[in-house]
Amino acid sequence: MNDDGGPIFRQVADLIENAIVDGSLAEESQAPSSNELAAFHRINPATAAKGLNQLVADGVLYKRRGVGMFVATGAREQLLKRRRSEFADQYLRPLMAEAQKLGIPATEVTDMIDNWESPR
Amino acid sequence: MTAAATVSDVTMRFSEHTALAGVSTSIEQNAITGLLGRNGAGKTTLMQLLTGHRVPSSGRVEVFGARPYENDDVLRRTCFIKEGQRYPDHFRVRDALHGASLLFPGWDADLAQTLLADFELPAGRPIKKLSRGMNSAVGIIIGLASRAPFTLFDEPYAGLDVVARHQFYDRLLADYAEHPRTILISTHLIEEIADLLERVLLIDRGRLLLDTDAESVRGSAVTVRGPVDRIRAFAAGHDLLHLDTLAGTGRAVVRLRSGGDGPDTSGLLAEPTNLQELVVAMSLAPPAPRHSSTDALQGVPR
Numbered sequence: 001m002n003d004d005g006g007p008i009f010r011q012v013a014d015l016i017e018n019a020i021v022d023g024s025l026a027e028e029s030q031a032p033s034s035n036e037l038a039a040f041h042r043i044n045p046a047t048a049a050k051g052l053n054q055l056v057a058d059g060v061l062y063k064r065r066g067v068g069m070f071v072a073t074g075a076r077e078q079l080l081k082r083r084r085s086e087f088a089d090q091y092l093r094p095l096m097a098e099a100q101k102l103g104i105p106a107t108e109v110t111d112m113i114d115n116w117e118s119p120r
Numbered sequence: 121m122t123a124a125a126t127v128s129d130v131t132m133r134f135s136e137h138t139a140l141a142g143v144s145t146s147i148e149q150n151a152i153t154g155l156l157g158r159n160g161a162g163k164t165t166l167m168q169l170l171t172g173h174r175v176p177s178s179g180r181v182e183v184f185g186a187r188p189y190e191n192d193d194v195l196r197r198t199c200f201i202k203e204g205q206r207y208p209d210h211f212r213v214r215d216a217l218h219g220a221s222l223l224f225p226g227w228d229a230d231l232a233q234t235l236l237a238d239f240e241l242p243a244g245r246p247i248k249k250l251s252r253g254m255n256s257a258v259g260i261i262i263g264l265a266s267r268a269p270f271t272l273f274d275e276p277y278a279g280l281d282v283v284a285r286h287q288f289y290d291r292l293l294a295d296y297a298e299h300p301r302t303i304l305i306s307t308h309l310i311e312e313i314a315d316l317l318e319r320v321l322l323i324d325r326g327r328l329l330l331d332t333d334a335e336s337v338r339g340s341a342v343t344v345r346g347p348v349d350r351i352r353a354f355a356a357g358h359d360l361l362h363l364d365t366l367a368g369t370g371r372a373v374v375r376l377r378s379g380g381d382g383p384d385t386s387g388l389l390a391e392p393t394n395l396q397e398l399v400v401a402m403s404l405a406p407p408a409p410r411h412s413s414t415d416a417l418q419g420v421p422r
Binding site: 001006008039044047 | 151152289290293294296297298300315316317318334335338339
């Protein structure tokens with residue numbers, strides 16, 4: 001996993017959340033097991049299990065006894081809601097900090113966003 | 121945590137040399153623990169004590185609740201793969217595996233066959249004709265296929281190439297996930313193995329510098345760069361492990377203490393120190409007073 005200092009179990013949880021948000025892991029479908037995650041990411045199975053349990057605690061996944069973990073209905077909406085509320089802090093803050101460093105006024109940043117064409 | 125093995129105030133002296141000085145720790149059951157440290161730090165000695173190859177000068181070693189020395193009940197459940205393991209001269213690969221199959225009650229012959237194929241080892245070749253890497257592979261196969269409840273690998277991969285090492289990691293993880301057991305592995309290739317570990321022990325000059333879970337090591341230290349005086353100001357609230365300077369600019373490894381200012385407000389460029397860099401910095405730092413050394417990490421907020 002990457003070396004940004006964040007806990008590995010959190011990175012595991014984030015990757016599963018990403019898959020749910022972008023739709024590649026549909027609601028009510030089965031999430032990968034901790035052993036599968038451990039083998040895939042080459043991490044300790046206990047760490048992978050901790051990431052999954054975090055998602056269970058958040059209500060994103062739920063356990064079916066003897067079968068595995070599944071994506072809860074409404075999980076995608078829940079994650080979108082949380083990520084939208086974190087958007088300003090995670091993305092606007094560094095953007096505005098850099099703009100300030102370079103002396104770009106907020107209005108100019110707004111113009112840039114208005115005229116932004118996402119690369120194909 | 122449940123301990124598979126405990127080491128209580130163990131000192132190991134050889135005539136002129138103290139290999140371990142008052143070491144106390146426990147090896148968590150069914151976890152993968154990394155035993156890290158420089159050459160001569162005392163890693164092999166600790167493993168020899170845990171496997172009954174030596175008796176400590178003082179202190180107590182217990183494995184599965186009993187002393188391992190000449191204790192069949194403990195030793196049958198213990199598999200110790202030594203660095204540069206030697207086998208009888210006339211042994212072929214299959215003889216070594218056959219011998220191991222008699223020794224370990226949990227031996228999995230199918231797994232041994234799979235691993236032979238993975239590592240492309242010719243079963244009929246005399247072991248003394250094997251290359252160093254292939255010799256290491258024999259040890260790895262025995263260590264994994266033994267399924268011993270307590271498996272110790274001491275520098276298991278001398279001469280193994282990077283592909284074979286990754287095969288070892290993958291096989292270890294897959295088999296450990298299916299058959300959880302206590303694994304203690306010493307290695308210098310820290311970066312490769314860091315994410316596989318659940319616990320980390322760092323020994324230096326016979327003393328324990330780190331005894332903690334791998335997750336809390338991550339983010340417990342930062343590498344900062346910037347003006348030396350600012351580094352010193354920032355590090356005043358923490359532990360400065362290592363500092364390089366060049367023309368007023370410094371690069372330092374700083375172990376974070378709870379209550380100190382975070383690196384974000386220091387005006388320094390900061391990035392997390394990975395396990396390998398932390399081990400280097402801690403091993404190079406002058407010996408710390410003994411009392412606070414082992415649990416110093418526990419107060420760091422995550």
